[in-house]
Amino acid sequence: MSTTFSSLDAWLTHLESAHPVGIDMGLERIGKVRDALQLQFACPIITVGGTNGKGSTCAILESILLRAGYTVGCHTSPHLLEFNERARINGAIATDAELLLHFEAVEAARHRFAEPISLTYFEFTTLAIMHLFAARGFDAVILEVGLGGRLDAVNILDTDCAIITSIDIDHTEYLGDTREKIAFEKAGIFRAGKPAICADPLPPQTLIDHAERIGANLWLFGRDFRYEGQAGSERQQWSYVGPTLRRSALAYPALRGANQLINTSAALAGLEALRDRLPVSAQDIRLGLANVELPGRFQVLPGKPAIVLDVGHNPHAAAVLAQNLGNMGFFPYTYAVFGSMRDKDIAGVLQHLKGEIDHWCVTDMPTPRAASAEDLETALREVGVVDGPDGSVTRHASPAEAFQDALKRASDNDRIVVFGSFYTVAGVMAYRKSQHH
Template sequence: MPDSLAAWLVYIESQHPKSIAMGLERVQQVRSRLQLDFSFLLITVGGTNGKGSTCAMLERIYCEAGYRVGCYSSPHFLRYNERVRVSGMEADDAALCAAFTAVEQARGSTPLTYFEFGTLAAAWHFVQSGLDVLVMEVGLGGRLDAVNLFDPDCAVVTGIDLDHMDYLGDSRESIGFEKAGIFRSGIPAICGDRQPPASLIAHARGLGAELQCLGLDFEHQQRHLHWAWMQGDKVLDGLSQPALTGDFQHDNAACVVAVTQALQARLPLSVADINAGLQHVQLAGRYQQVGQRPLRILDVAHNPQAARALADNLQRQVVNGRTLAVFAMLQDKDIGAVVDAVSAHIDVWCIAGIALPRGASAAFLADTIARHQPDAVLHVSANVTQAYASACQQAAENDRIIVFGSFFTVADVMRVLVHDQTTG
């Protein structure tokens, strides 16, 4: 057996010839051998964008109410431990190694992908942890994702857009069907997309899920300093503004409140608990401000829908100087549509390739940007770290630097920031 978390991560990455292999049969076999049955409530969260924010709000709200809460999310930025949390605290290396050992002993000759292995290990850890409620973020799609092994007590699908089309299909209808695979008969199914695909609605109704859609079955309304959530005759008023930046976060927060109300009889909460959770929630890499003069912001926006939300935040935040973008993306994303969404707000592009099989080269990014924004000012660097250094060198005090395009892009800059903090 590997003798450290780092060794385990190298090991599990080599256990399946593909990084992504859709299907639940192999994972279900190992789950059965592990006898992974949850005695606590489970909330699963899928969707194209907004999953991380929704999970973070749910986790914080139930923690504020005094419940013992588990949360499973992906990907991570700096430490694998970020993916597995209990009561807001990351699982330590020893706990994760114990969980990986349990999965390896049960796996036998069954091949598992990195994500499948990690999902089973997280589930095993949560079973040992004596939870009241667990929030699990779906990794890819829904219907065939490893998280969908576990039957939820409430399932959420946030916004739906074109992403991972090689696996989920090339239309919102096909993607909506895959996302709706996390719904179950007779349980609350919350949808945060204001124009949900017909396939999602049909699948939910065919199952007999208790579908509740934002804008149709529940809604939110802004007041002067607070906001209100409405569902039929029920109104929760005086709700705190979410600590996460962006008007779109109110749609995510409205879905979160819908979950809390659907589970209120089993996990009672007060409005004060909800407000405390909304006020105290934190989530790295979602329009996260990490420095001043120049203003520096990290955002993982990596598809057109997320890029439009980023553009909205950039427009609303008034700055007196230029905006410099540190930009790198994966090749299999819709890079042109992302550039179109944000180009009106970018004065200087500092670009780099991502040194991964799926990474887009700097040359490809430069060509794409030039085609979509012919007058773009471009600076090409060998890697993201150097692109960030270039942006910092060029930026004046009143300028703004936005780092975006991928979790990998943001993670590279986070490492620079951590190094700068530790070295003074």
């Protein structure tokens, strides 16, 4: 008996409890529902995987393609404030009404079998968003991988261009504990005869071998494409150099941070690979880069004290965050609002950031996967953080409370960094939003 709900919230609440397996690896179940839905796309599909930088790369591609006049569907995850952020239609977040019909379609398709097929929350919602995109007949569709690649729900569609941004150790319980194993999982989005773009400067051999074995058209950063020009050059410009195209005198992307040139290069390589089907001009690229926005990616809020939001949650992201904080100039004290999932390399994250942060406001978070504030304090004591005028650790029940504590103690010239998880940033964003109404 298929269920139906009159609101998106009711659907999402139902899906959170409907299929108890959080992540059930394998594409067989979802593949059957895809076929029952007859999901088909006439337009190019760009699939973006990687440990860090996926969301930024999707946003850059979307921004440039929209400037070029194309219609674009973009699926990203997770969301910060509302589920609808996962589906963007021509740059705008999909409405409940736009999504509802497609939730119903997935539910009906799942019941076309003698034994209804169970789907995880991510599988169900990804299918619904794909079905919405297929119905719209876009010029281009951009899909961000949820986890890994090979067995991720996004991989039920054959990509026309696969992009892998970075390969670092994260989600070890699902993807393996070495860069070689993780790279193999991520390379699962590659397809025979299609461009496979890897922006990681040190790609594991497993990724190269897999691309060769299936006959994908592999583009490696540093070998096939690269960027030139540094921040701090007089005119703040850089160039993209690809196998057949050079894009010179580009401005820095509006997304801040040290790794954005790598993400942008990956996006430009993808567009170069697809240029027969989706041509873009130099001006489209300039305007696209100038206008790209992505909440929570080293996002510096206007006003005093300076507030930085960053969803980074592994050592690689922490190293980039530390570099970006170092480039911001002088602040007497830096306060951190920090929460993390239990399965992260917390010690590795702290190692990179302990030199940039004085006062730590650590927090519990509303999910059983979270490390407790006590765990985080213990980890900070282990890397040598002591209480005094120049350092402290305080424990809080929620990101909002930790943020209020930091705001109370910080002077106008200090800064507050909110990081460690999507939940940490979302908690503070929701609190700030409630204060502004």
